[in-house]
Amino acid sequence: xxxxxxxxxxxxxxxxxxxxxxxxxxxxxxxxxxxxxxxxxxxxxxxxxxxxxxxxxxxxxxxxxxxxxxxxxxxxxxxxxxxxxxxxxxxxxxxxxxxxxxxxxxxxxxxxxxxxxxxxxxxxxxxxxxxxxxxxxxxxxxxxxxxxxxxxxxxxxxxxxxxxxxxxxxxxxxxxxxxxxxxxxxxxxxxxxxxxxxxxxxxxxxxxxxxxxxxxxxxxxxxxxxxxxxxxxxxxxxxxxxxxxxxxxxxxxxxxxxxxxxxxxxxxxxxxxxxxxxxxxxxxxxxxxxxxxxxxxxxxxxxxxxxxxxxxx
Numbered sequence: 001x002x003x004x005x006x007x008x009x010x011x012x013x014x015x016x017x018x019x020x021x022x023x024x025x026x027x028x029x030x031x032x033x034x035x036x037x038x039x040x041x042x043x044x045x046x047x048x049x050x051x052x053x054x055x056x057x058x059x060x061x062x063x064x065x066x067x068x069x070x071x072x073x074x075x076x077x078x079x080x081x082x083x084x085x086x087x088x089x090x091x092x093x094x095x096x097x098x099x100x101x102x103x104x105x106x107x108x109x110x111x112x113x114x115x116x117x118x119x120x121x122x123x124x125x126x127x128x129x130x131x132x133x134x135x136x137x138x139x140x141x142x143x144x145x146x147x148x149x150x151x152x153x154x155x156x157x158x159x160x161x162x163x164x165x166x167x168x169x170x171x172x173x174x175x176x177x178x179x180x181x182x183x184x185x186x187x188x189x190x191x192x193x194x195x196x197x198x199x200x201x202x203x204x205x206x207x208x209x210x211x212x213x214x215x216x217x218x219x220x221x222x223x224x225x226x227x228x229x230x231x232x233x234x235x236x237x238x239x240x241x242x243x244x245x246x247x248x249x250x251x252x253x254x255x256x257x258x259x260x261x262x263x264x265x266x267x268x269x270x271x272x273x274x275x276x277x278x279x280x281x282x283x284x285x286x287x288x289x290x291x292x293x294x295x296x297x298x299x300x301x302x303x304x305x306x307x308x309x310x311x312x313x
Contacts, residue, residue, distance in 0.1 A: 008072045009069060009070055009071065009072040010069070010072075010075055010076070013069050013075065013076065013099065014069055014070055016098075016099055017065060017066045017069050017070075017095075017099060018066070020052070020062065020095060020098060020099075021062070021066075023051065023052040023058075024051055024052060024058050024059055024062045024171070025051060025058075025059055025171040025172070025175060026051065026175065027046050027047050027048050027049075027050045027051055027175070028046070028047050028050060029044045029045065029046055029047070029176075029179055029180070029294070030044065030045045030046075030047055030266070030268070030297070031043070031044050032044065032045060032266060032278070032282070033266075034264075034265030034266045035258075035261060035262060035265050035266055035278070035282055036282045036285055036286070038285065038288075040289060040290035040291075041285050041288050041289070041290055041291050041292075041293070042291070042292050042293070043278075043281055043282060043285050043293045043294075043295075044180060044292070044293070044294045044295075045274075045277070045278055045281070045294070045295050045296065045297045046172070046175075046176065046294070046295070046296045046297060047297055047300075048296050048297055048298050048299065049297070049298075049299045049300045049302070052091070052094055052095065053087075053090050053091040053093075053094040053095070054090070054299060054300070054302060054303075055087040055090065055091060055298055055299035056087070056172075056195055056296055056298040056299065057087040057088040057090070057091040057298070058091045058094070058095070059167040059168060059171055059172060060088065060091070060158060060161075060163070060164040060165075060167045060168070060192070060194050060195075061088055061091035061092045061095055061158075062091070062095055062167065063163040063164070063166060063167035063170070064156050064158065064161050064163045064164065064167075065080070065092070065095050065096065065099075065101075065156075066163075067163045068154055068156070069099075073154055074101065074154040075101075076099070076100055076101055078101075078102075078151075078152065078153065078154045079101075079102040079103065079104050079125075079152055079153050079154070080092055080096055080101055080102070080103045080104070080153075080154050080156055081103075081104045081105070081106075081142055081145060081146055081153040081154065081155050081156065082105060082106070082142055082155065082156040082157065082158055083105070083106040083107075083129075083135055083138035083139040083141070083142040083158075083159075084105050084106070084107055084135070084138070084158070085107070085108065085111060085134075085135050085138075085191070085225055085226040086107065086111050086112065086115035086119075086225065086226065086303065087115075087226060087298065087299060087303075088158055088192070089103075089105040089107060089115075089119055089124065090115065090118055090119060090122070090303075092105070092124075092156070093105075093118075093119055093122035093123070093124045094122065097122055097123060102123075102125070103122075103123070103124045103125065104124070104125040104127060104145075104153070105119060105124050105125070105126060105127065106127045106128075106129050106138040106139070106141045106142040106145075107119070107126055107127070107128055107129065107138060108128070108129055108130065108131055108133070108134050108135060108137065108138055109128040109129065109130065109131045110131035111225070112225070112303055112304060112305075112306075112307075113306075114302070114303040114304065114305050115303050118303065127141060127142075127145075129141045134233070135159075135226075135228075136233060136234045139157075139159060139234070142155060142157075143155070143157075158192050158194070159192050159234075159236040159237060159238065160236070160237040160238060161238070162238060164192055164194035164198070164238055165193070165194040165197040165198035165201070165238050166198060167194065167198060168194060168195050168197070168198030168199040168202070169198040169199070169201055169202040170198075170202075172195065172198065172199045172202075172296070173198070173199045173200075173201075173202030173203045173206065174202065174206075176199070176203065176294050177202075177203060177206045177207065180292055180294060181207070182292045183203065183207065183210055183292050183293075183294050184209070184210060184211060184290075184291040184292050184293065185210065185211045185212075185213060185281075185284065185288075185291055185292070185293040185294070186199060186200060186203055186210060186211070186212050186213070186293075186294050186295070187213045187215065187248075187277060187280055187281040187284060187293060187294070187295045188200075188213075188214065188215065188277060188295060188296055189214070189215040189216065189224070189227050189250075189273060189276055189277055189280075189298075190214050190215065190216045190227065190228055190230065190239070191226040191227050191228055191273075192236050192238065193228075193236050193238055193239040193240075194236075194238060195296060195298070196212075196214050196243065196244070197238060197239060197240050197243050199296075200212040200214075200243040200244070201240075201243060204243075211245050211246070212243055212244050212245050212246075213244065213245065213246045213247075213248055213280075213284060214243070214244040214246075214247050214248070215247075215248050215249070215250055215276065215277065215280050216228065216229055216230055216247070216248075216249060216250075217229045217249065217250065217251070217252065217276075218249040218250060218251045219251070220232040220233075222251075222252045223252035223255075223256070223272055223307075224250075224252055224255060224272050224273050224276050225271075225272065225273065225304075226273055226298075227273060227276070248280055248284070250276050250279060250280045250283075252272070252276075254276070254279050254280075255272050255273075255275040255276035255279055256272065256275065256311055257279075258270070258275040258276075258278060258279040258282075259272070259275045259301075259308065259311045259312070260311055260312055262275060262278065263312060268297070268300075269300050269301040269302075269308065270297060270300060270301060271297075271298065271299045271300060271301055271303070271304050272304065272307065273298050273299070274296075274297035274298055274299060274300065277295040277296060277297065277298070278295060278297065280295075281293050281294075281295040
């Protein structure tokens with residue numbers, strides 16, 4: 001009897017989660033004109049904070065939650081559990097609150113205070129993990145909790161969940177291609193790797209000539225929250241190294257330097273990860289004679305108050 005209950009979806013909850021689809025994605029493109037200008041090379045960036053929860057992670061969180069509800073794996077009687085560096089957790093919390101589903105998140109203790117405050121204000125149970133082990137350590141704690149009490153938790157496991165990259169395959173890539181069918185390059189950083197893998201796979205199907213460029217920090221110790229230095233981190237199971245045509249590195253310093261410049265010349269208040277994506281894309285654009293380059297701005301500066309204030313002072 002318990003097995004039947006597990007796989008039977010709640011029709012009302014399915015209807016409620018499907019109704020949220022209109023609040024996910026559909027983000028605008030910003031054409032870069034102040035930081036970079038070239039007659040035959042254009043740079044665009046998707047303003048991903050302009051959707052529910054204020055970050056690109058709304059896409060993956062929504063697809064993960066929706067699929068689990070449709071399959072009867074997540075109900076209002078279970079707690080959604082995952083490890084996060086912040087943005088995915090905030091997206092889970094916003095979506096789950098609308099659906100009246102409880103959320104527990106394993107979060108490295110050195111995550112920004114702004115993120116902790118937001119999560120707590122949304123009613124999330126925070127389980128703080130070692131700052132020295134980052135999201136890899138948070139994953140270990142979350143996995144252990146799920147194994148100890150599988151009846152209490154639905155473990156979303158964003159680093160392994162196929163719906164992470166599928167969210168971008170289904171939404172991000174088609175949005176980009178519809179707006180910019182002339183795209184020649186797609187550039188994005190690697191964290192869970194879902195944005196790059198999913199968007200890249202679909203763009204390659206839509207336009208086989210597109211160049212797919214992945215980014216990662218240039219060192220194991222870096223200031224790009226949510227990003228992974230794959231040589232020294234646990235590689236997410238959803239990562240596919242065959243998607244990228246080129247792998248580039250970027251330093252925290254290069255990203256931080258662009259934050260002030262983007263504010264002055266583009267009117268954008270960017271997070272470090274958004275600045276890293278944009279800095280690398282502009283660096284690549286400067287090597288080209290023609291092209292249409294697109295990147296994503298995962299979030300803005302709202303959750304990085306202290307860092308941004310220092311950089312703009």
